[in-house]
Amino acid sequence: MAAVIPRRISPAAFGKALAAFRAIVGSQGVLDSDEDRQTYIDPYAMGDGLDHDCSAIVAPATTEEVRALVRVANEFKVPLWPVSRGKNLGYGAASPAERGNVILDLSRMNRVIDVDVKQAHCLIEPGVSFFDLYRHLAEKKIPLWMSTPGNSWGSVIGNALDRGIGYTPYGDHCEQICGMEVVLPDGDLVRTGMGAMAQSAGWQHYKYGYGPAWDQMFFQSNFGVVTKAGLWLQPEPEMTAKVELAFPKFEDAEWAIDLLADLRRRDVIQHNIVFGSPVRAASVVSQRAEWYDGPGAIPDSACEAMIKKLGIGWWNAKVSLFGHAATVKAQVEILRALFEPRIGKPLNFELWEQGDAPDKSARGIPTTVGLQSVNWYGGRGGHLSFAPVMPSDGKLILDYARKIKAYYEQVGQDYYASFTIGRRHVNNVSLILYDRDDPAMVTRVDKLYRHLVTEAASHGFGEYRGHISYMDAVADTFDFNDHALRRLNDKVKACLDPNNIIAPGRNGIGTRPA
Amino acid sequence: MSASSGVKCRPSRMVAAWLLLATMVAGCAEGGQQAPAKAPDGARMPQSQVVMFGAGSADAGERLYGQECAFCHAGRNTGTIMLGRRMDPAQAELHKRTDLDADYVKAVVRNGLVNMPPFSKIELTDEELDKVATWLARKGPR
Numbered sequence: 108m109a110a111v112i113p114r115r116i117s118p119a120a121f122g123k124a125l126a127a128f129r130a131i132v133g134s135q136g137v138l139d140s141d142e143d144r145q146t147y148i149d150p151y152a153m154g155d156g157l158d159h160d161c162s163a164i165v166a167p168a169t170t171e172e173v174r175a176l177v178r179v180a181n182e183f184k185v186p187l188w189p190v191s192r193g194k195n196l197g198y199g200a201a202s203p204a205e206r207g208n209v210i211l212d213l214s215r216m217n218r219v220i221d222v223d224v225k226q227a228h229c230l231i232e233p234g235v236s237f238f239d240l241y242r243h244l245a246e247k248k249i250p251l252w253m254s255t256p257g258n259s260w261g262s263v264i265g266n267a268l269d270r271g272i273g274y275t276p277y278g279d280h281c282e283q284i285c286g287m288e289v290v291l292p293d294g295d296l297v298r299t300g301m302g303a304m305a306q307s308a309g310w311q312h313y314k315y316g317y318g319p320a321w322d323q324m325f326f327q328s329n330f331g332v333v334t335k336a337g338l339w340l341q342p343e344p345e346m347t348a349k350v351e352l353a354f355p356k357f358e359d360a361e362w363a364i365d366l367l368a369d370l371r372r373r374d375v376i377q378h379n380i381v382f383g384s385p386v387r388a389a390s391v392v393s394q395r396a397e398w399y400d401g402p403g404a405i406p407d408s409a410c411e412a413m414i415k416k417l418g419i420g421w422w423n424a425k426v427s428l429f430g431h432a433a434t435v436k437a438q439v440e441i442l443r444a445l446f447e448p449r450i451g452k453p454l455n456f457e458l459w460e461q462g463d464a465p466d467k468s469a470r471g472i473p474t475t476v477g478l479q480s481v482n483w484y485g486g487r488g489g490h491l492s493f494a495p496v497m498p499s500d501g502k503l504i505l506d507y508a509r510k511i512k513a514y515y516e517q518v519g520q521d522y523y524a525s526f527t528i529g530r531r532h533v534n535n536v537s538l539i540l541y542d543r544d545d546p547a548m549v550t551r552v553d554k555l556y557r558h559l560v561t562e563a564a565s566h567g568f569g570e571y572r573g574h575i576s577y578m579d580a581v582a583d584t585f586d587f588n589d590h591a592l593r594r595l596n597d598k599v600k601a602c603l604d605p606n607n608i609i610a611p612g613r614n615g616i617g618t619r620p621a
Numbered sequence: 622m623s624a625s626s627g628v629k630c631r632p633s634r635m636v637a638a639w640l641l642l643a644t645m646v647a648g649c650a651e652g653g654q655q656a657p658a659k660a661p662d663g664a665r666m667p668q669s670q671v672v673m674f675g676a677g678s679a680d681a682g683e684r685l686y687g688q689e690c691a692f693c694h695a696g697r698n699t700g701t702i703m704l705g706r707r708m709d710p711a712q713a714e715l716h717k718r719t720d721l722d723a724d725y726v727k728a729v730v731r732n733g734l735v736n737m738p739p740f741s742k743i744e745l746t747d748e749e750l751d752k753v754a755t756w757l758a759r760k761g762p763r
Contacts, residue, residue: 135746143742146731150738166743200738212743238692241672260692394706465669472668475692479699482736 111144111162113185113207114619121162124183128165128209131175136215139163147193147210149200149575151481151489153541153549159202159575161188166212170290170334176211177332178294180608187211188610189332191233191265196258196478197490198269199575204612205619213262216334219243227251227340228285228311233264233333237473244340251340252470254278259473264336268326269572272527275471276377276429277341279529286310287322288335292604297321297331311337327572328596329610329617330603346432347459347469348439352446353420360422360508360526365501366445367424368528372499375438382424383525385413390480390540392417395521405521427469432460483521486542491552493559494527494536495568504533507566511537511559518555520548534571535563560584573614582615671696674716682756683716685749689740690715703736721761723754730754 112121129137138144139162147164148156165187167173180187188208193201201210217234222244229251231240237259244251254273256266267280277283286300297303299322302310314320325331354363363382370376386405389398399409414421426442428435439456447453459468466472481488497504508524515522520539527534537559541552556577560570564584573581585592593615600607600617612618666674674695675687686694693700694715705713712718727750733739745753 136743138742142731146739146741150733150736164741164743212741214743238672238688242676242688245669245673246676392702464667466667473672473692474668474698476698476702478693478736479702482703486735488736 111160111207113162113209114205114621116184120183121185124179124185124209125163127179127183128163128176131172131179132165132167136166136168137163138166147201147212149202149489150487151196151200151491151543152202153489153491153543153552153576154546156202158206159199159204160206161201161203161210162207164210164212166215168215170216170288170296173211173213173216173290173332173334174294174296177290177292177608180209181293181606184606184608185209186608186611187332188613189213191262191268191333192236192260194236194258194261195265195269196260197492197574198572202575203610204575204578208610211332213332213334220335222247222249222251222340223309223311224249224251226312227342228337229340230286230311230335230337231263232335233262235263236261237263237266237471241473250343252277252343253338253340254280254283255471255473256280257477258475260475260478263338264333267336267338268333270326271572272379273471274378274381274425275341275427275469277339277471278379281326283339284322284336285312285314285339286337287325287333289325289331289333291331292606292609300337302337311339324599327614329613330599332609341429341470343461343470344429344431344435345461346435347427347429348435348456349425349427349459349469350442350454350456352424352426352450352454353418354422354424354450355414355420357421357508358505359420361501361505362449363422363424363501364499364504364526364528364533367426368499368501368533370442370445371528371530375441376426377429378427380424380426380528381525382422382528384423384523385410385417385419385421386483386521386523386540387480387525387538388417388419388423389413390483390523391477392479394485395483396485403519404516429469480538480540483540484542484545484548487544489541489543491539491541491556491574492536492572493539493556493563494534494571495559495563496571497533497535497568499528499531499533504535507535507568510562511535514558514562515555518551518558520551520555535568578612579615579618666696668696671698680756682752682754685745685753686716686756689745689749690753693737700737715757718757719760721757723751723758723761726754726757727751 112118125137144161147161165176167176186208188203189211190201192214214234216232218232219235220230222229237255240253240263254275254277256271256273267284270281272278286302288298290296300310300314300316301307303316325333367380398412399405428438443454457467481490512522523538525536527536539552539555541548560580569584570581582593596616607617671691674691675683678684701713730740730750
């Protein structure tokens with residue numbers, strides 16, 4: 108591998124910057140060999156991933172070290188790409204949008220600083236993974252539950268900052284953040300909400316503070332480095348119930364989404380509901396060749412075989428209920444009355460009560476089993492997600508799904524959809540599975556993704572979260588008043604970070620020409 | 622976007638040979654019309670136990686395996702399922718393997734293997750990796 112250095116600085120200046128970084132975090136905290144940089148290449152990169160290679164990695168252990176590193180980065184104009192744990196798989200993992208950035212790896216900052224059992228919140232550092240937090244709560248027998256995403260390997264804070272989701276009442280992860288500590292691009296340090304008081308009596312119980320609440324500014328952005336955050340946790344309920352709903356026909360999406368979305372709006376169902384296609388289910392338990400080994404997109408007949416063999420529907424949803432026993436039992440009956448006549452089968456609820464085994468419950472238990480899907484085609488696999496936000500209207504979504512499925516078939520990739528039903532919206536997750544070492548497939552995947560961005564935008568639907576290779580393409584679709592939002596973002600960026608040293612190009616903000 | 626193929630770094634010859642062998646074996650197993658993979662008997666450890674694997678162990682290697690590896694390689698998880706396709710399913714969970722040697726474990730952890738991503742020295746230091754590898758090789762060939 109050829110040496111990589113940040114754009115627009117000399118090798119000599121970069122050498123001095125690395126020496127200054129080492130003086131702050133020690134030699135163990137700075138990695139720049141080929142072998143070490145290779146461990147930060149996106150495991151799901153399309154191809155070898157070297158187009159997003161970093162120049163080095165620096166790993167602080169404290170907020171003060173982050174501040175000192177940011178000051179050095181300004182002095183030498185070295186851009187830093189902060190990652191909490193670097194496990195944002197499907198969106199670029201640890202790799203920077205701009206080749207040559209230095210990755211600021213916060214994984215060593217992994218303390219659970221405080222858990223308030225009575226008020227159900229905690230204060231954590233960005234290196235804390237979902238597994239770390241679960242183990243902390245379990246080892247101390249703290250009766251508080253957390254929400255977990257499909258891939259729980261990553262950081263709790265990092266996932267929230269990228270607006271990741273889970274599937275319990277606390278599944279809108281960004282909404283559970285309460286109070287942040289942020290190193291600004293000039294090295295200054297702020298705390299938001301009630302944490303802005305030096306003698307604050309606590310900053311995890313009220314989100315807004317006094318005056319403007321800046322917290323949202325640090326989500327999906329490059330305006331600072333979050334070094335601590337508060338997180339609300341769910342008090343253990345008295346009972347949960349969970350059930351899998353299988354809708355046999357493709358067309359069932361219309362009525363089923365309308366009904367589920369209505370229950371979500373009314374908070375009968377208190378969590379984001381996943382509503383997925385056969386390949387979604389099959390890719391976790393099997394490989395493509397077990398169903399179809401031919402060219403082009405997987406045919407409907409193979410999907411029918413999955414439905415039959417796996418005992419699933421064309422669309423499949425998992426619904427959970429949480430609360431006091433009397434409430435949960437009443438809601439079980441509500442769901443039975445609404446769905447059983449239309450599905451034609453009794454719903455098979457699994458109930459959990461306090462004292463039962465954790466796995467019977469609907470709580471979030473961290474897992475990585477969903478990553479299995481990248482082995483769909485065989486070889487070194489990856490996935491890319493395009494998930495535009497749509498109004499939660501069943502007919503609109505069914506019509507759009509027909510169109511997108513047809514395009515997958517035209518391009519020759521297997522259609523994998525899941526609709527995440529929120530309170531007022533649906534994320535139409537179009538997952539694209541691939542073998543990263545198959546150049547023809549990688550070309551198809553890129554074509555498919557770019558088409559999805561354009562097609563969605565033509566209907567007024569925009570992506571909720573961006574992959575490092577497409578951050579500008581997605582940002583460009585937010586084009587009201589000739590891209591006024593991008594102008595605003597870039598003005599804020601220029602003001603807070605005149606040297607553009609925090610994650611240039613993140614979410615299309617401060618993008619620099621090559 | 623680049624699109625070159627093959628193993629993504631320059632591993633030692635020993636690792637290259639292992640990678641090639643693993644890929645070939647995987648290729649044989651993955652091509653057939655087999656039924657969806659089933660985790661081996663004994664691999665049905667509930668996820669709530671997988672997550673706590675090694676907690677409280679006196680052996681630092683076992684504790685680190687529990688924190689850094691078990692979520693894929695214990696119970697019915699990604700590593701178990703993928704390895705179960707290409708080897709004796711009864712040994713698909715790494716902690717049950719009797720054929721691991723410490724250098725092999727270290728090479729795979731630092732270089733990755735097929736769908737397993739590599740681990741950086743920040744995530745798992747060399748000293749920690751030594752402990753994990755020694756613990757995993759405890760039942761291996763001498």
